[in-house]
Amino acid sequence: MGGRTLRALAPLAAVAVVALLPLVVTDRFLLKVFTFAGINALVVVGLALLFGHAGQVSLGHAAFVGLGAYASAYCTVRLGWPWPVGFAVAGALAALGGLVLAMPSLRLKGHYLAMATLGFGELMALTFQEAEPVTGGVDGFGGIPFPSLGPLEVGDAAALYWLVWAVVGVAVLAAYNVTSLRPGRAMRALHGSVPGAQASGVDVVGVKVRTFVVSALLAGLAGALYAGVVGFISPSVFTLTASVTFLAMAVLGGTGSLAGPLLAAVLLTLVQYIDALIPGLPQEASQTIQSYREDIYGLAIVLVVIFAPRGIAGLWSRRGGRGEAA
């Protein structure tokens, strides 16, 4: 089998593995871990688009996830709206937040967006805590129903897993089309040379803003899924730490690719739940890993950016320098 055939079959094989996993993995907790991996993957796909294809960084994506989570919780619990409506509101609200941040920040040359998202993240974390009538404050927001489509409730562990990964699949497919068709070429041109892209007639600001809004939208949808899967949300989940985690996943995954970030999202999520994966792991070892988790993310970002700017995607990609972050 030649390399080209292998490359064509690899995505199909990946889809098959993801789709069939619940038939093999019957442990409910483990299945939940893989469901969380899918939720993280959804956020990371958006971040990878932003980072890899538009050359921008966000330190506030946990806030968009939170915005989506609280929006869908509020719509379904307090307003009694059907789940799909809450899901759509979650995405729309996050996208709107993204637009408000991106419009001023991306008009300018430079990386003001990164700092704006950091500030936005801190502000939203505070809002989730203080806006008690809406969010439930530090005590959190509970009793969130499982996702449902009309009369069909998605409550079973395997069904939740499939729902989350189906959304990831749609997002990846959309992202793949976006990146390989004209808008994607425009985005990559931005990463290469902004004046060059402008000279070729690319609406630089428009592309950047749209990319950021799409990434915020995906994060909002991920938040709605998270709220539905767990049934309870609290401000402690949607913090800078989570934003850095998403960023580490995207950076480790690499630029100019979607498979890399997806793989990185799954791998780093598994690290989070390492005690569930290795049953015999002594409690001390797993505690040590947990307390150094953020160190691992920080170190991963530093090392990848210095030594392997194309991330793990660079390991198998032979497209010469196309995704190089330089």
Add this chain to the structure above:
Amino acid sequence: MDELLQFLIAGLKNGSIYALVALGFTIVFAATGAINFAQGEFFMLGGMLGVFFAGLGLPLPMAAVAAIAATAAIGAVFELLAVRPIKGGDPLRIIMVTIGGSVLLRQMALHLFGPDELPLDPFTEGPSLKLLGAAVERQTLWIWALTGLAVVALALLYRRTTFGRAMRATSIQRDAARLVGVNARAMVTASFALAAALGAVAGLAVAPLTQASFHVGAGMGVKGFAAAILGGLGSPVAAVGGGLLLGLLESLTAGYIDPLYKDAVALVVLLVVLFVRPQGLFGGSGRVKM
């Protein structure tokens, strides 16, 4: 009237701190064209290391000097290990590295000094002073004095010393500076050390009022950056002006509207300035000048 004066004093107190952090952003931006996300962590380290050295039994002035020197050294090492290896000095990659590095610095502080808020003695003990009916804490006077001292020292460094001129030359035209014999790489390292020292002065000066804690870096980073943008990223004078103005806006918002909105001010300022006047209030052309 007394109330307004009290708010103004509080605003200028916090504003001085923002000014020092903003100066750090300005210096590194001038040298690299990148935003240093670890700037807030240098602020955090100043307070934490001050508490640490004081805890070793050093008298407070010596503990303070040790904390500032240690933070400056950490800033230099940070540049040598993480920023210098980046070929071509791509700002996006420098930013990414400083993000990862800021997480590492914060975690390092957490592992070494623990998660608790740590107290530091005021530099001078004693009751607050009265000024036209408003109370001024003694530590606030220290903050103003240290900020003033740092700004004057920085101005003298830039204007009067060969080293300072070399730094300015590098920030204006890196290649031209190298042609006339300036070691441009060393100047980037020096800019990180200087920015770290300024952050440490701020963290140290405010620690007796707020206590030192490992997690305050990111929040201070946003505020310092908002101050730098408000003034106009590029000029030290603008950074100081932006810092004081942001402090005043915050304290007036907290005083007359609601304390809850105090922390939102910096983000709103950041976004509004980027949208309306990206060169900042005091920035002329938006060009980097030192």
